[in-house]
Each structure stands twice: as structure tokens, then as C-alpha cells.
Amino acid sequence: MSNSSSPRPLAVLVGVQLPGVSDTEHAADLAELGRLVHTLGYEVAATVSQRRDRLAAGTVLGSGKLAELARLTGGRGIVPSGAKGRKSKARERWEAEAEEAEEQEAEAQETGAEADEEIADDDELPEEALEAEASEEPPAERPTVVVVDHELSPSQLSNLERATGAQVYDRTGVIVDIFHRHARSREAKMQVEIARLNYLAPRLRESTGSRERQQGRGSGDSAVELDRRKIRDRLAELREGLAAIQHDQENRRYARRDQLRVALVGYTNAGKSSLMRALTGSEVLVADQLFATLDTTVRALQPETRPRVLISDTVGFIQKLPHDLVASFRSTLDEALEASLLLYVVDGSDPTWESQLEVTRSVLREIGAQSVPSRLLFNKADRLAPEAREALLQRHPEALVLSAHAPEDVAALRQTIIEFFERSMVEAELVIPYARQARIGEVYEHARVLSEAYDETGRRLKVRALPAAMARLTRAFQT
Ligand SMILES: Nc1nc2c(ncn2[C@@H]2O[C@H](COP(=O)(O)OP(=O)(O)OP(=O)(O)O)[C@@H](O)[C@H]2O)c(=O)[nH]1
Numbered sequence: 001m002s003n004s005s006s007p008r009p010l011a012v013l014v015g016v017q018l019p020g021v022s023d024t025e026h027a028a029d030l031a032e033l034g035r036l037v038h039t040l041g042y043e044v045a046a047t048v049s050q051r052r053d054r055l056a057a058g059t060v061l062g063s064g065k066l067a068e069l070a071r072l073t074g075g076r077g078i079v080p081s082g083a084k085g086r087k088s089k090a091r092e093r094w095e096a097e098a099e100e101a102e103e104q105e106a107e108a109q110e111t112g113a114e115a116d117e118e119i120a121d122d123d124e125l126p127e128e129a130l131e132a133e134a135s136e137e138p139p140a141e142r143p144t145v146v147v148v149d150h151e152l153s154p155s156q157l158s159n160l161e162r163a164t165g166a167q168v169y170d171r172t173g174v175i176v177d178i179f180h181r182h183a184r185s186r187e188a189k190m191q192v193e194i195a196r197l198n199y200l201a202p203r204l205r206e207s208t209g210s211r212e213r214q215q216g217r218g219s220g221d222s223a224v225e226l227d228r229r230k231i232r233d234r235l236a237e238l239r240e241g242l243a244a245i246q247h248d249q250e251n252r253r254y255a256r257r258d259q260l261r262v263a264l265v266g267y268t269n270a271g272k273s274s275l276m277r278a279l280t281g282s283e284v285l286v287a288d289q290l291f292a293t294l295d296t297t298v299r300a301l302q303p304e305t306r307p308r309v310l311i312s313d314t315v316g317f318i319q320k321l322p323h324d325l326v327a328s329f330r331s332t333l334d335e336a337l338e339a340s341l342l343l344y345v346v347d348g349s350d351p352t353w354e355s356q357l358e359v360t361r362s363v364l365r366e367i368g369a370q371s372v373p374s375r376l377l378f379n380k381a382d383r384l385a386p387e388a389r390e391a392l393l394q395r396h397p398e399a400l401v402l403s404a405h406a407p408e409d410v411a412a413l414r415q416t417i418i419e420f421f422e423r424s425m426v427e428a429e430l431v432i433p434y435a436r437q438a439r440i441g442e443v444y445e446h447a448r449v450l451s452e453a454y455d456e457t458g459r460r461l462k463v464r465a466l467p468a469a470m471a472r473l474t475r476a477f478q479t
């Protein structure tokens with residue numbers, strides 16, 4: 001099938017430019033979708049884009065554009081159906097929650113109207129008002145996958161599959177699949193499976209339903225019910241397993257509570273793992289892929305400081321990140337919540353850095369991390385012209401502009417981190433009775449010892465530590 005220059009299967013991107021979305025934003029959205037699709041292993045062969053008031057309720061695109069898309073994939077361009085379009089119902093469906101959609105489907109089955117075959121095209125703009133581009137030449141090999149840059153209802157998804165003859169993904173589906181592929185730890189795998197089952201459940205219902213309807217109504221209900229029960233059971237099992245893992249993690253986090261902690265947060269591919277590597281000398285995965293990192297890694301800042309500073313690398317964010325996925329990565333993000341300092345990593349060389357920063361801010365706001373002290377880092381400075389660098393600093397004079405690949409920049413960042421903690425530390429004297437010398441290690445772990453003296457009461461240490469750590473140490477060694 002594939003030739004040597006293009007060993008990847010081909011995909012077509014589909015985007016609808018809705019009112020209020022500028023050309024630049026629309027192009028950036030599609031470019032990002034292309035990178036997601038590439039991360040998933042496909043080559044983008046063409047893009048079909050249409051300007052519309054809203055997504056067509058039945059098939060996203062209007063009939064003309066749908067036919068154009070189907071020519072690329074080799075499909076028929078229409079949804080095989082005898083059913084009349086009933087727009088209002090279709091629109092309701094589009095807006096409805098998955099559970100509601102399910103009820104409507106049952107209702108439609110009863111009245112004999114196939115809800116998923118309703119196509120409403122009358123909200124399409126006149127042909128001349130459309131600004132559409134598709135790649136001129138259809139590729140020699142046909143794309144086998146269509147990826148739509150919007151969240152699709154189960155019926156839109158199956159309508160598009162029938163019209164194009166290709167496998168159809170929506171944006172969420174692509175992200176869920178990438179997460180599935182990149183999950184490494186047991187915890188991440190479980191989190192992703194929960195998100196995936198939640199995502200697949202309504203779609204599974206739909207496709208199972210239509211297959212069974214072909215076999216005769218009624219016969220399928222028990223099978224669908226069985227699938228649902230299986231999913232429910234599996235979800236319960238996963239949640240239980242996850243709760244146990246997360247309990248362990250909470251304990252580990254609790255043990256680290258007094259340590260100096262920094263979390264790298266930011267948009268996917270901004271360079272968080274690269275900075276993590278550079279700051280800690282660890283071998284975390286760095287890749288030019290979206291969502292390369294799904295697990296939180298915690299390592300000490302190198303060369304080690306006293307007390308040591310722990311750095312965590314976290315999962316990246318993306319615009320329109322499905323809520324379920326955010327929820328399932330909650331525990332990863334708790335790491336950020338408990339840090340004393342958040343480093344917001346932004347790819348300064350990306351023309352959409354502002355909206356990427358906004359996405360990061362809003363996710364962190366959502367989990368309540370907006371009050372954690374933070375520092376803005378514009379990464380990939382090696383790709384910036386001096387003027388671009390200036391422009392960034394003009395917008396954010398408080399930011400650091402740096403490159404994860406430049407050792408002197410990383411050294412400066414290390415210094416910034418150390419100074420941040422230095423400013424928040426307090427000094428005090430601890431007296432360690434001779435009887436409790438065995439616990440001296442705790443002092444060294446959480447504080448920096450400035451001087452030592454001995455007298456009849458014990459060892460007198462002048463130390464610097466964060467206020468909370470100091471309070472705990474003082475209590476621990478009180479006579
Ligand atoms: N030119 C340049 N490339 C960089 C820099 N930092 C990171 N990169 C590249 O950007 C890509 C993504 O880097 P990662 O460190 O994996 O990014 P991340 O933020 O951890 O991404 P996710 O884990 O996917 O969220 C890789 O190809 C890196 O080599 C930099 O300072 N300059």
C-alpha cells in the first residue's frame with residue numbers, strides 16, 4: 001500500500017470555520033489538529049474547510065462539501081437513508097448530552113424514524129459565500145481516515161463514516177487515542193482507560209444499535225445493555241484500582257510536603273520535559289510529539305542544593321481538552337497544586353503562544369492553582385530573532401526568555417529557582433538534644449544548616465528553611 005516517501009496512512013482534516021473565529025485562528029486550529037493526527041501516525045493528505053454558521057446537524061458539512069470530502073476518500077458522499085430530515089430534532093440532538101441522545105434514539109426507534117439519519121442542510125450558506133479550500137490533487141492513495149476538528153455527536157460520526165467510507169475521528173477521539181498510546185505507568189493507563197470508556201460508551205451504543213437494527217428491532221437491546229453493564233463494571237474496577245494507587249501517591253506527596261517543590265506546567269510540546277532534563281539531569285522522555293509526557297516525574301534539582309529542590313514534570317495542556325481527560329489527570333495536576341513555585345513554560349517561538357498561555361492559565365485556575373506563586377518562561381529562545389525576543393519581554397517584562405538547549409540559560413533558571421526559595425526561607429536556631437541525634441537527617445533534608453555549635457543541652461544548629469518546615473522541625477526537637 002504505502003510507498004517509501006510516505007509510509008504513513010493518509011488522513012483528511014475537516015474544519016468548519018464558525019462565526020467569530022478569525023482566519024488565523026481557524027488555520028492555527030487546523031494546524032494543531034494536523035500535529036495531533038501526525039502524532040497518531042497519519043500523514044495529512046488534504047484539508048477540507050468550510051465557513052458556516054454552525055455545524056450541519058447531520059453531517060457537519062453541507063452536502064456540496066460532503067461530496068467533495070467523499071471524492072477524496074472514495075465514499076458515496078451521501079448518507080444512505082430514506083429518512084426525511086427533521087432539523088429541529090437533529091439540532092436538539094447535537095446539543096444534547098450523551099444520555100439525552102440515548103433517550104431520543106430510543107424514542108426515534110419507537111416512531112420508526114432513525115434519528116441518526118436525519119440530515120439538516122438548510123442552514124448551509126449559499127455556495128458563493130463559502131470560502132473553502134481542499135487540496136487540488138487527490139493523492140494517489142486514498143485517505144482512510146477523516147478527522148474533524150470539532151466534537152461530534154455519535155450520529156454525526158456515524159453519518160460521516162457512511163458518507164465517506166472512511167474511519168472518522170473527532171478531535172477528542174484523536175486526543176484520547178494519543179493518550180492511550182502514550183500512557184506508560186499503571187496509573188496513567190488506568191486514567192486513560194477511564195477517559196476512553198467514557199468517550200467510547202455513547203459511540204459504542206450507537207454503532208452497536210445500528211448494526212442490530214439491521215438485524216431486526218428488539219433483538220439488540222440485551223446486547224447493548226450487556227455492553228453497557230460491562231463498561232460500568234470495568235469503570236468501577238478501574239476507579240477502585242486508581243483510588244488505591246492514588247492513596248499511595250498521596251502518602252508519598254505527604255512525605256514530600258516540607259520539601260522545596262517546583263512544577264513545570266504548560267501547553268503540550270512547550271519544552272517542559274526538556275527543561276526537566278536540563279535542570280535535573282534525568283532521562284525523562286523528550287519528543288517532538290503532542291502529549292509525550294503523561295506521567296508526573298519528580299527529580300532533584302542538580303547540582304543538588306541544601307535543602308534539595310524537587311522538580312516535577314507534568315502532563316501538557318491543549319485547547320479544547322475534553323473535560324473527562326482533565327478530570328482523569330487530576331492527580332497529576334495535584335502535583336502542581338502542591339508546588340511552592342509553578343514554572344509556566346511557553347513555547348515563545350509558536351505564533352499562538354498567547355492563546356496557549358491562556359489555556360494553561362485557565363486549566364490551572366480550574367484546579368485552583370492560580371494562587372500558587374509562578375514564573376513565566378518563554379522557551380525555545382534559540383528560535384527567536386532578537387526583535388521577537390524583545391517583543392516578548394515587552395509584553396511580559398517579568399518573564400525569563402530562555403532555551404532548554406542552552407546550558408547558561410538553564411543555569412540562570414536554576415539560580416532563579418534557588419533565589420525564589422531563598423527569599424521565602426526563614427532563619428532560626430534548633431537545639432537537638434544528644435538523645436535525639438539519630439534524627440538529625442531530618443534537619444538536613446528540610447533545611448540548610450548555616451552553623452553548628454555544641455553545648456551541654458545538645459547540638460545547636462542555625463538553619464534556614466521554609467516557614468512550614470521550620471515550624472515542624474522546631475516542634476520535632478522541642479525539649
Ligand atoms: N529549538 C528548541 N527546541 C526545543 C527547546 N525545548 C524543547 N524543544 C523541542 O520541543 C519538542 C518538545 O519538547 P518536550 O520537552 O518533549 O516538550 P513537553 O512540554 O514536555 O511536551 P509534552 O510532554 O508533549 O507535553 C522536542 O522536540 C524538543 O527537542 C528549545 O529550547 N529550543
Ligand SMILES: [Mg+2]
Pocket residue numbers: 272273274285286292293313
Ligand atoms: Mg513532556
